[in-house]
Amino acid sequence: MTFDAFISAERNGWHSRAEIYATHTAYATLQIVPAMLDALGLRPGMRMLDVACGPGYVAGAAAALEMDVQGIDYATGMIAAAQKRFPDLSFKVGDAEALPFADADFDAVACNMGLFHMADPLQAMREAGRVLRNGGRFSFSQWAAPGESTLYGLLFAALKETADLSRADPAPDAYVLSDVKVVQDMLSKAGFTDIKTTRLETVLIAHGADFFDFFMKFGVRVPLIVGAQNPDVQQRLRDRINADMAPFATNKGFEVPMPSLLYTGTKK
Ligand SMILES: C[S@@+](CC[C@H](N)C(=O)[O-])C[C@H]1O[C@@H](n2cnc3c(N)ncnc32)[C@H](O)[C@@H]1O
Numbered sequence: 001m002t003f004d005a006f007i008s009a010e011r012n013g014w015h016s017r018a019e020i021y022a023t024h025t026a027y028a029t030l031q032i033v034p035a036m037l038d039a040l041g042l043r044p045g046m047r048m049l050d051v052a053c054g055p056g057y058v059a060g061a062a063a064a065l066e067m068d069v070q071g072i073d074y075a076t077g078m079i080a081a082a083q084k085r086f087p088d089l090s091f092k093v094g095d096a097e098a099l100p101f102a103d104a105d106f107d108a109v110a111c112n113m114g115l116f117h118m119a120d121p122l123q124a125m126r127e128a129g130r131v132l133r134n135g136g137r138f139s140f141s142q143w144a145a146p147g148e149s150t151l152y153g154l155l156f157a158a159l160k161e162t163a164d165l166s167r168a169d170p171a172p173d174a175y176v177l178s179d180v181k182v183v184q185d186m187l188s189k190a191g192f193t194d195i196k197t198t199r200l201e202t203v204l205i206a207h208g209a210d211f212f213d214f215f216m217k218f219g220v221r222v223p224l225i226v227g228a229q230n231p232d233v234q235q236r237l238r239d240r241i242n243a244d245m246a247p248f249a250t251n252k253g254f255e256v257p258m259p260s261l262l263y264t265g266t267k268k
Contacts, residue, residue, distance in 0.1 A: 003119045005169040006224070010117055011075055013220030014054070018077030021055050022085075024217045027205040029054070029113050032141045032260060033061050035200055036110055039139045039264040042067055046107040049131060051096045051124070052114025056082030056089065062110075063089055070106075072099065096124040104133040111140040113260075116174050117220075125190035132267040138192060144199070144259040145178035151204050151258035154244045155215075159225060162237050167228035174221060183263050192265025199261055206254040211245040212238045214253065 017025070036058065042048060044066035050059035053071030055078060063069045063086065071091040073079050082091045094100045096111070097120055109128040115121040128138040146152040159165065177183055180197050187195050206214040216223045226234055248256045 001170050003170055003172055006171040007119050009169065009224055010220050013224070014073075014075040014117075015077035017217065017220070018055065018075065018081040020217050021078070021081065023207065024214065025219065026055065026057060028202055028218075028258065029141075030057055031202045032112055032200060032262065033058055035198060035262055036112060036139050036141060037062060037065065039196070039198070039262060040108040040110060040137045042108055047105070048108040048110060049099075049101065049106045049128075051099070051109060051111040051128065052117070053082055053091065054078050054112075054114075056086050056091060058110045058112050059089055059091070060086045067108075070101075072096070097127060099127045099131050101131045103130055105131050107133060107136045109136070109138045111138075113141050113143070115140050116142055116172070116177050119172055121172075121177060122186050122190060125186055125192070129191040129267050134267055136267050137264055138187075138267065139262060139264040140177075141200075142177040142183075142261045142263070143174075144261060145175040148178075149258050150248075151256045154256075155222065155241065158237060158240045158244060159222070162240055163225060163229050163233055165225060168225045169228075171221065171224075177263075178261060180261070180263075183261075187263065187265040190265075191268055193268050194266040196264045197261055198264075199259055202258055202260045204254070204256045204258045206245075206256070208253050210242065211254050212241050215241070 047068045048062045050071040053073045056071045059069040059071040072094045074095050079091045079093050118124050146156045184195050248254045
């Protein structure tokens with residue numbers, strides 16, 4: 001089975017969301033950044049790579065702490081947004097599975113909510129290890145699986161019960177990396193030791209009165225599934241998801257628990 005069609009649609013999806021990312025997805029992913037920088041053991045002067053950097057928030061936060069940073073993302077729109085937001089920092093278009101950097105070039109590698117979008121996350125871990133110096137740390141984040149997440153539990157129940165999932169292009173399992181044991185094995189295969197996992201109580205912060213409309217701009221994978229359904233199914237999904245999220249309404253929009261996992265390993 002090939003994931004080519006899905007990966008290409010994902011890349012286009014992130015490219016076209018670059019301008020709205022700050023007001024949609026970043027409200028969730030930014031909550032992880034302080035713990036990630038801490039887990040990486042960063043000190044001023046260290047050289048850090050931000051993989052799948054999106055608009056460059058991890059790189060920007062590390063640069064504010066006097067790190068020497070480099071960002072990389074395969075979506076050109078994201079790199080343009082990162083360069084606009086942080087004009088003095090260095091960003092590059094490129095693939096996490098084939099990093100265009102020399103061996104042992106970095107003291108630390110970060111990847112905030114990037115790995116599960118990739119066709120071969122083990123290859124991306126190996127690449128992170130290759131560009132790290134010995135003793136350098138790699139840290140990446142992942143959403144908790146539907147069974148442990150209010151948001152994804154409700155969302156995937158709605159999709160399973162309402163939509164025909166086989167209409168969407170085959171995609172890598174988004175929750176393989178939510179299994180701590182699987183990730184520990186992968187990280188050790190990729191050459192990491194001293195592997196640590198932390199659970200973070202992250203929350204989806206949605207603005208506006210219509211949760212479904214917000215969520216269609218939050219990520220790429222679910223909109224691809226929704227877009228592959230007939231119009232009547234799309235309407236039923238909208239109604240069901242909005243009803244399921246109603247208990248989480250606030251005076252500004254919605255706040256729905258979506259815990260995440262932070263994994264960190266040290267290059268042997
Ligand atoms: C959810 S966003 C995370 C952005 C950012 N790290 C943050 O902290 O918000 C996922 C990002 O992964 C990027 N991405 C996905 N697969 C990639 C790959 N194989 N190589 C490089 N970037 C990739 C997407 O373009 C997108 O910008």
